[in-house]
Amino acid sequence: MIRLKKYRTPFVYLIIVVLLLVSIRLTGFERPTLSQGEAFIRNLLAPLQSGVMVIGQKANNFLSQIANYAEISDENERLAEEVARLTAENNLLTEYKQENARLRKLLGLQDLIGTQFSLTAARVTARDLENLHQTLIINKGSEDGIRKDMPVINEQGLIGRIINVTDRTSEVLLILDREGAVGAMVQQTRVPGVVEGLGPGSDQLQMIHINVDAPIGVNQVIITSGYGGIFPKGLRIGYVKEIIPEANGLMKRAVIQPFVDFDRLEEILVVTGVVDS
Amino acid sequence: MIRRILFYSGLFLISIILQSTIFHYLKIGGVKPDLLLVIVVLSAVLNGRRTGAAVGFAFGLLEDLLVGKYIGLQALTKMLTGYIIGNLERKIFSDNVLVPIVVGGLGTVIHCVLQFAALLCVGAYNLFTPESLFSLTLASSFYNLCVALLIYEPLYRSNTRGFFKAV
Structure with a gap:
């Protein structure tokens, strides 16, 4: 009896380890849906996570801006020039796009054009x-x-x-x-x-x-x-x-x-x- | 006992929110600290292997439910890590400054090895490569060791005095 008691704790640990390994194996693949318990915990934590994440993002952006002030200033100047150049180029491309759409239609490739994603x-x-x-x-x-x-x-x-x-x-x-x-x-x-x-x-x-x-x-x-x-x-x-x-x-x-x-x-x-x- | 459960529940909630949000911005070399693991190993070295295993199992299982995949992986590996590290409780002086350094680093190495052994056991070979395994273990051990150094003092104090002290 004493000997059995000595082995009780290792035996309990062994059973837990085996059960957990089985659980890992069974849940390693993508499942069609989450269990109600998992969904409940996620929905419960979501508002808290969302709030902390916004604070984290703002702090991160603020610190990055301080670290990159000189770089941002140069980049801003460069981007302003690029916007002007791209605006002119964009007008030209709009023309090309319309021409392209007409030509594709002529070629009967309707399945390749006009598709867009709903987002x-x-x-x-x-x-x-x-x-x-x-x-x-x-x-x-x-x-x-x-x-x-x-x-x-x-x-x-x-x-x-x-x-x-x-x-x-x-x-x-x-x-x-x-x-x-x-x-x-x-x-x-x-x-x-x-x-x-x-x-x-x-x-x-x-x-x-x-x-x-x-x-x-x-x-x-x-x-x-x-x-x-x-x-x-x-x-x-x-x-x-x-x-x-x-x-x-x-x-x-x-x-x-x-x-x-x-x-x-x-x-x-x-x-x-x-x-x- | 109830006070300790309340204490660890609060720690879990704070850790899980920090880990899933702002810790992402603290990544070094693609790795972020595992605060839950650090609490498990520190509680194990302060309170012994049974508490270490229990806290590891509870923290790991809740984390698994949030991750939603390989449920049991964190419960298993954190429980065993807590149990192994808990064996050090009587062998070292818990007020020594080296404790969090040794326990944070060693606990993370043990946890990484157990994690990959468990995944290999269930046939999940595709989750990692030998290179990523090595770099992950090295980087996260160093990172967790630093976090352990930061939170060891308040955890030690809560364990020995005040409202939440261990009985």
Whole structure:
């Protein structure tokens, strides 16, 4: 009896460890919905997180401005000149755009033009809790028409996709996450591949499964290929920074610098649908 | 006992909100401090392995529910880290300034190793690469060690005197 009592504590720990390992295994995959308990905790914390995040963003912006005052002043001057130049260029491009639309219609490529995304704007209210995952929480949920697997973008490019939705919040899996892989291709040469994160702590991506002979070079732009059905074709991801041959000699991979500055995300757009105009 | 539970509940709420919001702006080398882990290891070294394991399990499970994926990963790894570090309680003087440095760094290394061992156990090989594992462990150990150094004194004082002292 005494001997049994001695082993009771280790036995309890062992059972807890086994149960937790089973739970990790069962919940490692994406689930269609969150449990009520999880949704409740998220909805409860959301307003608090939102308030603290706004304070954090303001403090961060203020400190950055102080640190970069001289730089900002020069940049402002330079940007004013650039705005004037771009305004003139923009007028010219509007003409080209109209001409382009007319020509495409003539060629019968109506399925390629006139499509646009219907978007819902949202604010980032919280970031990932741990270093292992790359996610963020936004202040729009199922009540605003957000659904699982909807792509998330901003004016810079692709951010990720929705993986969990509650009534008033949604969780976005960033493309930086190792589980956030995206079907992609090189914009200029149309070489296809898969873009995935480099792992915890890295802010770069890599494009894998590229044939060693495929025409791909540094500074070329990578866009979504539309394969896989989640991300529409043509969303900007990043540009090629480096090409690294694989050890097997048959394939190579490209290190991609994303267009999106993932450390400074404040407002984002959820693509709620692709509509024909 | 109830006072201690209240104390740790308050600490959890503050930590989870800080960690999911403004700590993002304190990232160094892509890594941010794990305040919850630091509290777990410090409570373990101050109160022993049973408290360490209990606080680690509770903090980890609530964190898992918020992350919503691999539920049990943080509960398991933080519980075991608290248990292992708690064994040091009787071997070191808790008022020594080296305690938070050793415990913060060592606890993070143990936690990282356990985390990756657990993920390998369940077949989640794709979440990390050997390089990212090494750099994450190194950077977060250093960062957590600094955070431990900052919060050890108030935690030690609350543990030994005042309304929330351990009985």
